[in-house]
Ligand code: ZN
Protein backbone atom coordinates (compact mmCIF):
# COMPACT_ATOMS: atom_id res chain seq x y z
CA UNK A 91 0.00 0.00 0.00
CA UNK A 92 1.76 3.14 -1.16
CA UNK A 93 -1.34 5.31 -1.46
CA UNK A 94 -0.30 7.62 1.36
CA UNK A 95 2.36 9.31 -0.77
CA UNK A 96 1.71 13.03 -1.18
CA UNK A 97 -0.33 13.65 -4.28
CA UNK A 98 -1.00 9.94 -4.66
CA UNK A 99 -4.41 8.38 -4.98
CA UNK A 100 -6.79 10.91 -6.41
CA UNK A 101 -9.98 8.91 -6.10
CA UNK A 102 -12.60 9.49 -3.45
CA UNK A 103 -11.21 7.16 -0.81
CA UNK A 104 -8.68 8.56 1.61
CA UNK A 105 -5.87 6.19 2.59
CA UNK A 106 -6.11 5.38 6.31
CA UNK A 107 -2.95 7.20 7.38
CA UNK A 108 -3.05 10.04 4.87
CA UNK A 109 -3.24 12.56 7.70
CA UNK A 110 0.25 11.55 8.87
CA UNK A 111 2.92 13.76 7.30
CA UNK A 112 5.89 11.82 5.97
CA UNK A 113 8.68 12.53 8.44
CA UNK A 114 6.37 13.44 11.32
CA UNK A 115 3.41 15.64 12.13
CA UNK A 116 -0.03 15.82 10.59
CA UNK A 117 -1.98 17.31 7.70
CA UNK A 118 -5.48 17.33 6.29
CA UNK A 119 -5.87 14.44 3.85
CA UNK A 120 -8.53 16.04 1.66
CA UNK A 121 -6.55 17.48 -1.21
CA UNK A 122 -8.84 20.43 -1.83
CA UNK A 123 -8.37 21.63 1.73
CA UNK A 124 -4.69 22.38 2.11
CA UNK A 125 -4.08 26.13 2.19
CA UNK A 126 -0.96 27.69 3.56
CA UNK A 127 -2.45 28.64 6.91
CA UNK A 128 0.28 30.99 8.24
CA UNK A 129 0.21 32.92 4.94
CA UNK A 130 -3.55 33.19 5.23
CA UNK A 131 -3.32 34.54 8.77
CA UNK A 132 -0.77 37.11 7.68
CA UNK A 133 -2.92 38.24 4.78
CA UNK A 134 -5.93 38.48 7.09
CA UNK A 135 -4.03 40.46 9.71
CA UNK A 136 -2.20 42.79 7.34
CA UNK A 137 -4.66 43.57 4.60
CA UNK A 138 -8.13 42.36 5.20
CA UNK A 139 -8.58 43.42 8.79
CA UNK A 140 -7.32 46.93 8.15
CA UNK A 141 -9.18 47.57 4.90
CA UNK A 142 -12.54 45.92 5.57
CA UNK A 143 -14.76 47.50 8.21
CA UNK A 144 -15.97 44.82 10.61
CA UNK A 145 -19.65 44.60 11.59
CA UNK A 146 -20.57 46.02 14.97
CA UNK A 147 -20.99 43.61 17.82
CA UNK A 148 -24.13 43.67 19.96
CA UNK A 149 -24.16 44.11 23.71
CA UNK A 150 -23.22 40.82 25.43
CA UNK A 151 -26.67 40.83 27.05
CA UNK A 152 -28.13 39.54 23.73
CA UNK A 153 -26.87 36.15 24.83
CA UNK A 154 -29.22 34.74 27.39
CA UNK A 155 -28.01 32.75 30.37
CA UNK A 156 -29.57 29.85 32.20
CA UNK A 157 -29.06 28.09 35.51
CA UNK A 158 -27.41 24.71 34.89
CA UNK A 159 -29.52 21.66 35.72
CA UNK A 160 -27.08 18.75 35.43
CA UNK A 161 -27.29 15.85 37.89
CA UNK A 162 -24.85 15.81 40.76
CA UNK A 163 -22.70 13.95 41.46
CA UNK A 164 -23.68 11.70 38.54
CA UNK A 165 -26.70 10.97 36.35
CA UNK A 166 -28.19 7.47 35.97
CA UNK A 167 -26.43 5.43 33.27
CA UNK A 168 -29.41 5.63 30.88
CA UNK A 169 -29.63 9.44 31.00
CA UNK A 170 -28.07 11.77 28.48
CA UNK A 171 -27.71 15.50 28.97
CA UNK A 172 -25.50 18.34 27.80
CA UNK A 173 -24.72 21.64 29.52
CA UNK A 174 -23.09 24.52 27.59
CA UNK A 175 -20.35 26.25 29.58
CA UNK A 176 -19.44 28.40 26.54
CA UNK A 177 -17.45 28.17 23.29
CA UNK A 178 -16.56 24.44 22.80
CA UNK A 179 -16.79 23.58 26.51
CA UNK A 180 -19.63 21.22 27.40
CA UNK A 181 -20.42 19.01 30.35
CA UNK A 182 -21.95 15.84 28.91
CA UNK A 183 -23.58 13.25 31.17
CA UNK A 184 -23.69 9.91 29.39
CA UNK A 185 -23.44 6.27 30.52
CA UNK A 186 -23.18 7.44 34.13
CA UNK A 187 -20.01 9.42 33.35
CA UNK A 188 -19.32 13.15 33.57
CA UNK A 189 -17.49 14.19 30.41
CA UNK A 190 -15.97 17.61 29.74
CA UNK A 191 -14.98 18.85 26.27
CA UNK A 192 -12.25 21.42 25.40
CA UNK A 193 -12.33 23.08 28.83
CA UNK A 194 -11.66 26.81 29.02
CA UNK A 195 -12.68 28.99 31.96
CA UNK A 196 -10.08 31.74 31.43
CA UNK A 197 -10.70 35.35 30.48
CA UNK A 198 -8.61 35.12 27.34
CA UNK A 199 -7.78 32.26 24.95
CA UNK A 200 -4.20 33.40 24.69
CA UNK A 201 -0.69 32.50 25.84
CA UNK A 202 -0.51 35.84 27.66
CA UNK A 203 -3.05 36.52 30.37
CA UNK A 204 -3.31 40.26 29.64
CA UNK A 205 -3.52 40.09 25.83
CA UNK A 206 -5.63 38.43 23.16
CA UNK A 207 -9.39 38.33 22.68
CA UNK A 208 -11.45 38.74 25.80
CA UNK A 209 -14.25 36.50 26.99
CA UNK A 210 -17.57 38.01 25.88
CA UNK A 211 -19.74 36.34 28.50
CA UNK A 212 -18.77 34.57 31.74
CA UNK A 213 -18.67 30.75 31.82
CA UNK A 214 -22.14 29.21 32.16
CA UNK A 215 -20.99 26.94 35.00
CA UNK A 216 -18.49 27.84 37.74
CA UNK A 217 -15.42 25.64 37.51
CA UNK A 218 -15.64 24.76 41.19
CA UNK A 219 -19.32 23.83 40.77
CA UNK A 220 -18.61 20.98 38.35
CA UNK A 221 -19.56 17.47 39.40
CA UNK A 222 -16.67 14.93 39.65
CA UNK A 223 -15.18 14.74 36.15
CA UNK A 224 -14.46 11.26 34.78
CA UNK A 225 -13.32 12.09 31.29
CA UNK A 226 -11.89 15.15 29.54
CA UNK A 227 -11.86 15.18 25.72
CA UNK A 228 -9.46 17.61 24.05
CA UNK A 229 -9.77 18.28 20.29
CA UNK A 230 -6.49 20.13 19.58
CA UNK A 231 -4.00 22.60 20.97
CA UNK A 232 -5.34 26.03 19.96
CA UNK A 233 -5.67 28.40 22.90
CA UNK A 234 -9.47 28.60 22.76
CA UNK A 235 -9.65 24.80 23.19
CA UNK A 236 -6.52 24.04 25.22
CA UNK A 237 -6.22 26.44 28.13
CA UNK A 238 -3.25 25.79 30.42
CA UNK A 239 -4.64 27.59 33.44
CA UNK A 240 -7.96 25.74 33.26
CA UNK A 241 -6.14 22.43 32.80
CA UNK A 242 -4.00 22.96 35.89
CA UNK A 243 -7.06 23.78 37.99
CA UNK A 244 -9.03 20.81 36.62
CA UNK A 245 -6.12 18.43 37.14
CA UNK A 246 -5.91 19.55 40.77
CA UNK A 247 -9.67 19.45 41.41
CA UNK A 248 -10.33 16.18 39.51
CA UNK A 249 -7.17 14.07 39.85
CA UNK A 250 -9.03 10.88 38.85
CA UNK A 251 -10.15 12.24 35.50
CA UNK A 252 -8.95 10.43 32.39
CA UNK A 253 -7.78 12.78 29.63
CA UNK A 254 -8.09 11.73 25.98
CA UNK A 255 -6.12 13.82 23.50
CA UNK A 256 -5.08 13.50 19.84
CA UNK A 257 -1.60 12.22 18.95
CA UNK A 258 1.44 14.17 20.20
CA UNK A 259 -0.51 16.25 22.71
CA UNK A 260 -0.14 13.95 25.74
CA UNK A 261 3.14 15.32 27.09
CA UNK A 262 1.82 18.88 27.21
CA UNK A 263 -1.33 17.80 29.07
CA UNK A 264 0.78 15.82 31.56
CA UNK A 265 2.89 18.92 32.17
CA UNK A 266 -0.30 20.70 33.30
CA UNK A 267 -0.67 18.10 36.05
CA UNK A 268 -3.04 15.57 34.49
CA UNK A 269 -2.17 12.07 35.69
CA UNK A 270 -4.12 9.79 33.40
CA UNK A 271 -3.58 10.89 29.80
CA UNK A 272 -4.01 8.83 26.66
CA UNK A 273 -3.21 9.84 23.09
CA UNK A 274 -5.40 8.59 20.26
CA UNK A 275 -5.26 8.64 16.46
CA UNK A 276 -8.25 9.10 14.15
CA UNK A 277 -10.58 6.09 14.42
CA UNK A 278 -8.86 4.74 17.55
CA UNK A 279 -11.40 3.47 20.05
CA UNK A 280 -11.33 3.15 23.80
CA UNK A 281 -13.78 1.15 25.91
CA UNK A 282 -14.43 2.16 29.52
CA UNK A 283 -16.92 -0.30 31.00
CA UNK A 284 -19.99 0.14 28.83
CA UNK A 285 -18.86 3.42 27.22
CA UNK A 286 -16.98 3.51 23.91
CA UNK A 287 -15.07 6.63 22.90
CA UNK A 288 -13.79 7.12 19.34
CA UNK A 289 -11.37 9.75 18.06
CA UNK A 290 -12.70 11.02 14.71
CA UNK A 291 -11.23 12.96 11.75
CA UNK A 292 -11.59 16.74 11.46
CA UNK A 293 -10.46 19.35 8.91
CA UNK A 294 -8.36 21.78 10.91
CA UNK A 295 -4.76 22.40 12.01
CA UNK A 296 -2.71 22.87 15.16
CA UNK A 297 -0.10 25.28 16.55
CA UNK A 298 0.62 27.05 19.82
CA UNK A 299 3.68 28.93 18.60
CA UNK A 300 5.43 29.80 15.36
CA UNK A 301 7.33 26.55 14.87
CA UNK A 302 4.95 23.78 15.84
CA UNK A 303 2.36 23.84 13.08
CA UNK A 304 0.87 20.38 12.53
CA UNK A 305 3.11 18.70 15.10
CA UNK A 306 0.15 17.49 17.14
CA UNK A 307 -3.08 16.11 15.70
CA UNK A 308 -6.61 17.63 15.73
CA UNK A 309 -9.81 15.59 16.00
CA UNK A 310 -13.43 15.22 17.03
CA UNK A 311 -14.82 12.68 19.51
CA UNK A 312 -17.78 10.35 19.74
CA UNK A 313 -19.05 8.79 22.95
CA UNK A 314 -21.43 5.84 22.88
CA UNK A 315 -23.13 4.22 25.87
CA UNK A 316 -25.57 1.49 24.86
CA UNK A 317 -28.21 3.09 22.66
CA UNK A 318 -27.12 6.68 23.40
CA UNK A 319 -24.40 8.45 21.43
CA UNK A 320 -22.90 11.91 21.16
CA UNK A 321 -20.69 13.48 18.49
CA UNK A 322 -18.44 16.41 19.45
CA UNK A 323 -16.93 17.76 16.20
CA UNK A 324 -14.14 19.82 17.80
CA UNK A 325 -12.87 22.65 15.61
CA UNK A 326 -13.45 21.86 11.97
CA UNK A 327 -14.14 23.17 8.52
CA UNK A 328 -16.69 21.41 6.38
CA UNK A 329 -15.06 18.25 5.01
CA UNK A 330 -16.31 15.11 3.25
CA UNK A 331 -16.16 12.86 6.31
CA UNK A 332 -19.35 13.39 8.32
CA UNK A 333 -21.30 10.59 6.67
CA UNK A 334 -18.56 8.09 7.46
CA UNK A 335 -18.35 9.26 11.08
CA UNK A 336 -22.08 8.68 11.42
CA UNK A 337 -21.94 5.28 9.73
CA UNK A 338 -19.06 4.07 11.88
CA UNK A 339 -19.93 5.63 15.24
CA UNK A 340 -23.55 6.85 15.01
CA UNK A 341 -26.36 7.45 14.74
CA UNK A 342 -26.01 10.25 17.27
CA UNK A 343 -28.66 11.53 19.63
CA UNK A 344 -26.63 14.70 20.01
CA UNK A 345 -24.39 16.49 17.49
CA UNK A 346 -22.23 19.30 18.89
CA UNK A 347 -21.15 21.27 15.82
CA UNK A 348 -19.15 24.51 15.50
CA UNK A 349 -20.87 27.41 13.71
CA UNK A 350 -18.64 30.45 14.42
CA UNK A 351 -15.26 31.77 13.36
CA UNK A 352 -16.07 31.77 9.64
CA UNK A 353 -15.32 35.33 8.48
CA UNK A 354 -13.52 36.12 6.23
CA UNK A 355 -14.59 33.10 4.24
CA UNK A 356 -11.76 33.23 1.69
CA UNK A 357 -9.50 32.04 4.45
CA UNK A 358 -11.61 30.69 7.32
CA UNK A 359 -13.46 28.18 5.15
CA UNK A 360 -10.40 25.94 5.37
CA UNK A 361 -10.52 25.81 9.17
CA UNK A 362 -14.05 26.64 10.40
CA UNK A 363 -17.58 25.79 9.21
CA UNK A 364 -20.12 28.48 8.44
CA UNK A 365 -23.61 27.99 9.92
CA UNK A 366 -24.82 26.85 6.48
CA UNK A 367 -22.05 24.26 6.27
CA UNK A 368 -22.86 23.07 9.79
CA UNK A 369 -26.44 22.43 8.64
CA UNK A 370 -25.08 20.47 5.68
CA UNK A 371 -22.85 18.48 8.03
CA UNK A 372 -25.82 17.79 10.32
CA UNK A 373 -27.88 16.50 7.39
CA UNK A 374 -25.07 14.11 6.51
CA UNK A 375 -24.75 13.03 10.14
CA UNK A 376 -28.39 12.34 10.94
CA UNK A 377 -28.58 9.54 8.40
CA UNK A 378 -32.33 9.14 8.79
CA UNK A 379 -32.16 9.32 12.58
CA UNK A 380 -35.23 11.39 13.35
CA UNK A 381 -34.38 11.99 17.05
CA UNK A 382 -30.99 13.52 16.36
CA UNK A 383 -30.42 16.96 17.89
CA UNK A 384 -27.92 19.58 16.76
CA UNK A 385 -26.43 21.83 19.43
CA UNK A 386 -24.24 24.63 18.00
CA UNK A 387 -20.97 25.71 19.62
CA UNK A 388 -17.87 27.83 18.97
CA UNK A 389 -19.74 31.15 18.94
CA UNK A 390 -20.94 33.82 21.36
CA UNK A 391 -18.05 33.45 23.82
CA UNK A 392 -14.77 34.84 22.42
CA UNK A 393 -14.32 37.40 19.67
CA UNK A 394 -11.99 35.47 17.36
CA UNK A 395 -12.91 36.40 13.79
CA UNK A 396 -14.65 39.09 11.75
CA UNK A 397 -18.35 38.19 11.93
CA UNK A 398 -20.54 39.92 14.51
CA UNK A 399 -20.90 37.94 17.73
CA UNK A 400 -24.63 37.34 17.25
CA UNK A 401 -24.53 36.52 13.54
CA UNK A 402 -23.77 32.75 13.73
CA UNK A 403 -26.99 31.71 15.54
CA UNK A 404 -29.08 34.02 13.32
CA UNK A 405 -27.64 32.52 10.16
CA UNK A 406 -27.99 29.04 11.62
CA UNK A 407 -31.71 29.51 12.25
CA UNK A 408 -32.22 30.88 8.72
CA UNK A 409 -30.29 27.97 7.17
CA UNK A 410 -32.29 25.52 9.30
CA UNK A 411 -35.59 26.83 7.95
CA UNK A 412 -34.20 26.96 4.42
CA UNK A 413 -33.23 23.27 4.71
CA UNK A 414 -36.74 22.37 5.90
CA UNK A 415 -35.45 20.76 9.10
CA UNK A 416 -37.82 20.48 12.11
CA UNK A 417 -37.36 23.13 14.79
CA UNK A 418 -37.41 20.35 17.40
CA UNK A 419 -34.05 19.05 16.14
CA UNK A 420 -32.20 22.34 16.73
CA UNK A 421 -31.08 23.08 20.29
CA UNK A 422 -29.42 26.51 20.52
CA UNK A 423 -28.46 26.61 24.19
CA UNK A 424 -28.06 29.64 26.43
CA UNK A 425 -24.78 29.82 28.33
CA UNK A 426 -25.23 27.51 31.31
CA UNK A 427 -28.29 25.77 29.88
CA UNK A 428 -28.72 22.02 30.33
CA UNK A 429 -30.60 20.01 27.72
CA UNK A 430 -31.71 16.53 28.77
CA UNK A 431 -32.58 14.05 26.06
CA UNK A 432 -35.49 11.85 26.92
CA UNK A 433 -34.42 8.25 27.34
CA UNK A 434 -35.58 5.88 24.65
CA UNK A 435 -38.18 3.54 26.05
CA UNK A 436 -36.78 0.08 26.83
CA UNK A 437 -39.69 -1.53 25.03
CA UNK A 438 -39.47 0.71 21.95
CA UNK A 439 -38.74 -1.32 18.88
CA UNK A 440 -37.96 -0.64 15.27
CA UNK A 441 -35.84 2.53 15.42
ZN1 ZN B 1 -8.62 25.65 16.35
Ligand code: ZN
Pocket residue numbers: 232234235325351388
Ligand atom coordinates in the same frame (compact mmCIF):
# COMPACT_ATOMS: atom_id res chain seq x y z
ZN1 ZN C 1 -11.49 27.29 17.98
